[in-house]
Amino acid sequence: MFSYYFELALRSLRRNPVLTGLMIAAIAFGIGACMTTLTVFRAMSADPIPAKSHQLFAPQIQNSASTETKPSDESLSTQLTYLDAMALMQAHAAKRQSALYLTDLALRPPDATQKSTYEFTRAAFSEFFGMFDVPFQYGSGWSAQDDADHAAVVVLSSEINNRVFHGDNSVGRSITLDKEAYRVVGVLKTWKPIPHFYDLHTLPFGESDEMFIPFSHAIDKHLILNGSMACPAPPKPSWEGTLQSECSWVQFWVELPMKADADHYRAFLNNYASEQRTTGRFTWPAHTQLRDVPQWLAYNAIIPSEVNILIMVSLGFLLVCLMNATGLMLAKIMGRAGDIGVRRALGASRRAIVSQFLIETGVVGLAGGLLGLLLTAVGLLTARSLLPSEFVLLTHLDAIDTVGTVLLAITATMLAGLYPTWRAMRVQPAWALKAAQ
Amino acid sequence: MRIHPILAAMTRNKFGAILIVAQMAVTLAFITNSFALIEQRVAWSARPTGLDEANVFVIRASTESREDLEARRMGELAALRGLSGVIDAYLTNEYPLQGSGSSGSISLSPDKTPSMRTSHYLGDEHALHTLGVTLIAGRNFTPEEVTPHHADALPAARVLIVSKALADTLFPKGDALGKTVYVQDGVPSQIVGIVERLQGPNFAATGRFSTFAEDSTIRPSRPINEYPRFLVRVQPGRMVEVMKRAERTLLEHDNEMIMSVVSMKEARAKAYLGNRGLVVLLVSISTALLLVTGFGIVGLTSYWVTLRRQQIGIRRALGATRLNILQHFQRENLMIAGTGAVAGAALAVALNLWMVQRFEMVRMANSQVLGGALLLLVLGQIAAFLPARRAASIPPALATRGG
Numbered sequence: 001m002f003s004y005y006f007e008l009a010l011r012s013l014r015r016n017p018v019l020t021g022l023m024i025a026a027i028a029f030g031i032g033a034c035m036t037t038l039t040v041f042r043a044m045s046a047d048p049i050p051a052k053s054h055q056l057f058a059p060q061i062q063n064s065a066s067t068e069t070k071p072s073d074e075s076l077s078t079q080l081t082y083l084d085a086m087a088l089m090q091a092h093a094a095k096r097q098s099a100l101y102l103t104d105l106a107l108r109p110p111d112a113t114q115k116s117t118y119e120f121t122r123a124a125f126s127e128f129f130g131m132f133d134v135p136f137q138y139g140s141g142w143s144a145q146d147d148a149d150h151a152a153v154v155v156l157s158s159e160i161n162n163r164v165f166h167g168d169n170s171v172g173r174s175i176t177l178d179k180e181a182y183r184v185v186g187v188l189k190t191w192k193p194i195p196h197f198y199d200l201h202t203l204p205f206g207e208s209d210e211m212f213i214p215f216s217h218a219i220d221k222h223l224i225l226n227g228s229m230a231c232p233a234p235p236k237p238s239w240e241g242t243l244q245s246e247c248s249w250v251q252f253w254v255e256l257p258m259k260a261d262a263d264h265y266r267a268f269l270n271n272y273a274s275e276q277r278t279t280g281r282f283t284w285p286a287h288t289q290l291r292d293v294p295q296w297l298a299y300n301a302i303i304p305s306e307v308n309i310l311i312m313v314s315l316g317f318l319l320v321c322l323m324n325a326t327g328l329m330l331a332k333i334m335g336r337a338g339d340i341g342v343r344r345a346l347g348a349s350r351r352a353i354v355s356q357f358l359i360e361t362g363v364v365g366l367a368g369g370l371l372g373l374l375l376t377a378v379g380l381l382t383a384r385s386l387l388p389s390e391f392v393l394l395t396h397l398d399a400i401d402t403v404g405t406v407l408l409a410i411t412a413t414m415l416a417g418l419y420p421t422w423r424a425m426r427v428q429p430a431w432a433l434k435a436a437q
Numbered sequence: 438m439r440i441h442p443i444l445a446a447m448t449r450n451k452f453g454a455i456l457i458v459a460q461m462a463v464t465l466a467f468i469t470n471s472f473a474l475i476e477q478r479v480a481w482s483a484r485p486t487g488l489d490e491a492n493v494f495v496i497r498a499s500t501e502s503r504e505d506l507e508a509r510r511m512g513e514l515a516a517l518r519g520l521s522g523v524i525d526a527y528l529t530n531e532y533p534l535q536g537s538g539s540s541g542s543i544s545l546s547p548d549k550t551p552s553m554r555t556s557h558y559l560g561d562e563h564a565l566h567t568l569g570v571t572l573i574a575g576r577n578f579t580p581e582e583v584t585p586h587h588a589d590a591l592p593a594a595r596v597l598i599v600s601k602a603l604a605d606t607l608f609p610k611g612d613a614l615g616k617t618v619y620v621q622d623g624v625p626s627q628i629v630g631i632v633e634r635l636q637g638p639n640f641a642a643t644g645r646f647s648t649f650a651e652d653s654t655i656r657p658s659r660p661i662n663e664y665p666r667f668l669v670r671v672q673p674g675r676m677v678e679v680m681k682r683a684e685r686t687l688l689e690h691d692n693e694m695i696m697s698v699v700s701m702k703e704a705r706a707k708a709y710l711g712n713r714g715l716v717v718l719l720v721s722i723s724t725a726l727l728l729v730t731g732f733g734i735v736g737l738t739s740y741w742v743t744l745r746r747q748q749i750g751i752r753r754a755l756g757a758t759r760l761n762i763l764q765h766f767q768r769e770n771l772m773i774a775g776t777g778a779v780a781g782a783a784l785a786v787a788l789n790l791w792m793v794q795r796f797e798m799v800r801m802a803n804s805q806v807l808g809g810a811l812l813l814l815v816l817g818q819i820a821a822f823l824p825a826r827r828a829a830s831i832p833p834a835l836a837t838r839g840g
Contacts, residue, residue, distance in 0.1 A: 022736050026729050033722055106499065106695060116695050118499060179501060224664075228537060237588030305796045306715045309474065312792070313722055316467040320460050320726055324733035327456040331740030386714030419452065 002359070009360035016332060020364070023328045027368025030321025031409045032375025033314040036383060039376070039401055041311055044303050048193035052133065053293035055257050058198075059088065059269055062287035063246050063276075064232035076289055077230050077248040078300065079201070082219075084272075085250040089125065093268045094254035095261070096127040099215055101250050102199055103223040105177040107211075109164055119160065120226070121177075122199075122209040123218035129155070129186075131255045132198065137161075139171035139186035142214060146185075150220050154182040155212040161187045180221070182213065197293055199251050200300045201227040225249050266290050322416045329364070330420040333357060337427050344429035357424050361417030362410055369409025376405055443769045446745065453737050458777040461813055464730045465781025466788045469809035471719045473789065473801040478716050482709040484650075486533035487600070487634030489569025489670060490701040492524070494680055495532050496667040498687065498696045507585055507661045513690050517667055518563075520682055522675040527563040529668045530660050531556070531638040534704040538638030541591065543654065545607060547623040555603055556637030556653040557591055557620075559660050565598070565632065567670045573601060574614045575630035578657040586658040594620070594656040598630035602651035620654070640708045676700060727816060734820035738766060742828040749828055750835030759829040766825035767818060774817035778810040785809065 013020040047053050060076045061084050080088070085099035104118040128134070129141035138161075142153045154175060161170055170184045192208050222239045227249065235245030256262045266288070273286030291299055333340075340353060377397060447454050503509065510528060517526040531538040544552035558564075561583040565572055578596065586592040597618065604613035617625045637653045660666075667687075671679045680698050687694055699707075742749070749762055785806055792798035 019736055022732050026733070029725050029729055033725070104499075106501075118695060231541075234541075234591055237592075241588070304711070306711065308796055309792070309798070310715070310718060313467055313471060313719065316463055317722055317726055317729075320463050320467075321729055323456055323460045323463070324729055324736075327453055327460070327733055328736045330453060330456075331737055335740060335743060383714070383718070386710075386717055423452075 005356045005359040006363065008356055009363045012332075012336070012360060013363065016335070019328055019332050023325050023332075023364050024367045024371060026321045026324045026328070027365065027409055027413055028371035028375055030318035031369060031372030031405060031412070032379055034318045035372065035376040035401065035405045035408070036379030037307070037310045037314040039380060039397060040383065041303070041307055043194065044307060045297075046194065047294065048195055048197045048297075049132065049293060052255070055255055056131065056293050057094075057254050057256055057262060057265070057290045058296050059252055059254065059265070060289040060291075061269065061273055062284065063248065063282065065284060075287065079228075079230070079248040080250045080252045081246055081248050082243045082250055085252050087272065088252060088254075091268070091272070094256050094265055096131040096255040097253065098125040098128040098131060099250050099252050100124050100128065100199060101215075101218070102201075102209070102226045103218055104226050105211060105213075105223070106179075107160070107164070107175075107177060110176075114163070119210040120208070121211040121213055121218075121223070123215040123223065124212055125215050127255075128212070128253075131253060132193075134191055135189040137187045137189045138169045139184070141212075142185050147214050147216055150216040151214055152180060152182045152217055153185045153214065155186040155188060156184060157188050157210045158190055160210050177211070177213075178221070178223075195297060195302055197297060198253055199227065200297075200302055201251075219243070262290060262292075318412070322412055325364070325368075325413060326416040326419060329361060329417050330423065333420045333424045337424075340424055340427045341429045341431070344427065350425045353427075354421055354425050357417065357421040358414060361414050361421065364417075365410035365413030366406065368413055369406035372409050373402060373405050376401075440768075440772075443765060443772065446741075446748075446765075447769060447772075450741060450744070453741070454773050457734060457737060457773050458780060460730055460733060461774055461777025461817070462781035462784050464726050465778060465806075465809050465813050466784040468723045468726060468812075469781075469785040469801060469806050470789055470792065470798075471723045472805050472809060473799050475716050475719050476805075477799040478712050482712050482716075484636065484640075485634060486636040486701070486705075487568070487570045487632065488533060488701060490705065492673055492676060493567070493569065493668060493670050494676065494683075494698060494700040495529075495704070496669065496683060496687065496696055496698050497664075498667070498694045499664045500691055500694045501663065503663075506587075506663070509691065510659075510661050510665055513665070513687055514667065516686050516690060517669055517683055520679060520686060522671050522679040523683075524670040524672060525563050525567040526667055526669040527561050527567045528559075528659050528661075529564070529666050530559040532558075532666065532668055532701075532704070533636045533638060534640050534701065534708040535638040536640065536708065539591070540637065540639070540649065541620065543603070543607070544619050547619050547625070553603070553606055553652065554649045555599075556639065556649065558635075558653060558655045559586060559592070559658040560655050561657065561659045564655055564668075565630075567668050568635070569670060570635050571633040572598075573631055573633045575628070577630060578655075582657040584658050585661045587661050591620070592656060592658045593624045594626050594658065596629045596657060597626045598632060598655040599628055600635040600651060600653045601631055601633055603649075603653060604628065604631045606652060626656075727812075730813075731816050731820040734770065734817055735823055738770065738821050738824040739827070742766070742824045742831075745828075746831055746835060749831045750833055753831065753833035753835075762829040762831070763825050766821055766828055770817045770821035770825075771814065774814050777817075778813055781813065782806050782810055 049056065059080070060078065061080060062075050063077065063081055063084065064075075080099070089097060089099055101123050103121050103123055105121045106116060107119050108116045126142050126144050126147050134141070137158055141155060142151065146153050154177065156170065156175070161167060164170070164175060165173065170187060173184050174181045175184055176182075196208050229247050229249035231245065231247040233246065235241045235247050254265060256265050269288040269290060270286045273282065273288050276282040277284070277286065343353065380397060514526060514528060517523060538556055540554055540556045542552040543555045562578045562580050565577050575598070578598070582596055584592060599613065605611065607613060607618060608616060613628050614631060616628050618628060620626055634651065635653045635655070637650055639647070639650065641647045669679070669683060680700065684696055684698055687696065753762065785801065789798065789801040793800060
């Protein structure tokens with residue numbers, strides 16, 4: 001029966017190519033626009049580290065007076081001061097923890113034909129790699145001893161390893177960065193958490209760190225921050241002045257596997273802030289926060305309002321396209337009232353008519369979905385050229401998107417076809433036959 | 438022409454008419470809001486920085502640390518100023534359209550209240566001339582006032598040049614010149630000059646950094662460090678050529694310098710790339726929306742014409758002219774589209790109000806709603822014309838056949 005209805009549907013669609021074409025085009029446009037924006041949105045709001053997102057936390061400590069009477073998010077900085085970060089590292093109150101900041105190191109390749117470049121370099125502690133489940137191609141992260149020794153060791157991204165060492169196992173080899181020799185201890189597999197949750201101050205959706213070096217070493221070498229620094233009062237103009245200041249510029253992450261651990265850590269943070277009050281550094285009651293990855297992303301509101309607007313517009317667009325398809329389908333089906341009458345008179349049940357037209361709308365939906373998929377691909381390519389390069393990583397279609405697009409198209413079209421189908425079902429055979437003479 | 442036959446015909450196809458009304462309403466709601474957004478975004482991207490943008494470029498460089506940094510920077514600066522085609526150059530900390538930059542509070546009294554936020558630029562006595570900004574009151578820095586500045590933190594400044602926007606915020610009476618203000622650390626600075634316009638490095642159109650976009654200060658300091666930023670102004674039309682020569686000249690001074698050279702034009706394009714992308718996407722979706730709605734009307738009206746062939750034939754046989762038939766369909770469409778426009782206008786305003794609350798959306802002007810509604814009515818008339826003309830060509834003889 002199905003194949004017969006399918007054939008009928010194809011024949012019927014062929015009979016009125018203009019209406020059929022308009023319907024398919026309307027659905028395809030609507031689906032294409034919707035899926036383009038939804039794909040970008042989904043990538044932007046995805047969980048960057050699903051296995052651990054509820055075990056990783058970013059602490060915040062209020063370290064400057066606030067004009068607000070009640071403690072609020074406004075009075076908290078999104079980063080820590082160097083002083084607080086080091087105090088939290090020393091206390092080691094979590095399973096794993098790391099202070100972080102971004103700097104740039106000059107990479108001058110031994111091969112003179114290659115251009116010298118500055119590469120994003122992350123200063124971190126040894127526990128960074130275990131905490132974020134960073135995958136290694138060769139070697140591993142450095143040791144806690146290297147942290148303590150302020151060692152000149154480096155972990156490279158696979159891109160840098162490919163460029164400088166042609167993809168060979170470079171562990172143990174030396175690389176010159178900012179005129180200093182670093183020993184390679186590890187090479188990463190491709191690792192690009194999107195969004196770049198652990199430091200949202202530079203390009204949350206863009207390129208990520210190319211090299212990693214011990215935090216203690218970076219501080220020794222006065223490697224300057226590439227990021228943002230918030231100062232309640234200007235620091236003394238020296239490296240040491242910045243370190244001792246109340247400027248917040250260090251990211252800090254802790255791993256707390258159980259809920260109880262997080263509760264303990266909250267208490268610990270509050271204690272720490274209260275102590276700062278007793279020593280006279282803070283003149284306000286302790287105010288701290290501890291957020292896990294999803295809360296952190298929501299708090300930082302990294303999804304630009306443009307994306308929300310585009311989603312609204314494209315959903316509205318899909319709605320109009322579907323209303324349009326309903327109208328056209330109604331026109332098409334009711335134009336064939338005569339045929340329906342004949343079929344009914346020859347004994348077809350209402351149910352048979354309904355299945356026939358459901359299949360017909362399904363076929364239209366399938367065609368619209370496939371065309372819509374094509375338009376989505378075009379839309380994503382266009383978005384790639386229109387959006388800033390930091391969003392390029394987001395414009396990919398995967399298998400789920402592909403199947404989802406087609407299914408959405410078929411479902412939406414069949415929904416749009418419900419009323420016309422219902423009208424077809426209600427055709428009175430005798431009346432239709434008479435009218436169709 | 439009476440309305441009754443149109444209404445009578447329409448009530449026989451209620452659902453189709455309702456569909457078109459709904460479709461037009463949603464279309465109107467979305468295109469008017471898109472227009473408002475497009476207008477706002479285009480205006481944002483067009484905000485002037487106050488600079489002679491066509492003839493200014495920036496060299497962002499990094500070098501190794503050395504002992505004689507100040508002598509090196511001064512040497513490089515002199516070399517840039519000496520290049521043929523260069524009008525002037527100076528060392529800056531930040532530049533407009535850069536993206537992010539340093540900002541801080543500025544207040545009328547040492548105890549920080551009330552305080553405003555402002556962007557801080559550093560520059561020597563060549564800064565104004567290089568930027569090409571217009572001094573509207575007071576004077577430029579003198580060479581004696583300019584101090585070398587070595588660290589990250591802001592240097593204390595005895596004198597300041599401020600943008601007019603900031604001057605007006607601090608002193609609404611317009612008497613800012615010569616007044617004393619306090620920047621961050623409570624050190625008094627005197628306003629010695631006011632420039633007509635100088636945008637801060639943050640170009641964000643929304644959010645907390647947008648509130649002081651036009652408020653900026655220049656301090657008489659020359660940043661001396663391993664990551665210098667040179668701002669260079671060239672004679673009109675010599676940009677490309679001078680950019681290349683400037684890069685070569687700096688390499689001759691220091692072959693380890695890693696540089697990126699950006700014209701203000703490129704900086705502007707990069708700064709507003711996302712904005713432009715949004716505008717292009719909104720324009721294309723709006724156009725597609727209008728097209729889809731238009732073709733939808735063509736489709737449904739064609740169907741109605743087919744459905745009413747016989748009645749049209751009868752009316753023609755009873756003396757209706759072709760024009761009467763054409764008018765019937767055009768007016769029918771006008772009524773439907775008119776209803777859609779009214780419903781759409783209400784929906785548009787509601788959607789706008791909701792979006793203003795929820796997102797950083799602009800209030801829509803009444804003229805935009807009216808314009809959108811007119812556009813939709815015209816679209817309806819054009820879309821109805823094709824099937825209406827077909828209807829008008831139905832011969833009266835059809836009435837005598839069949840039925």
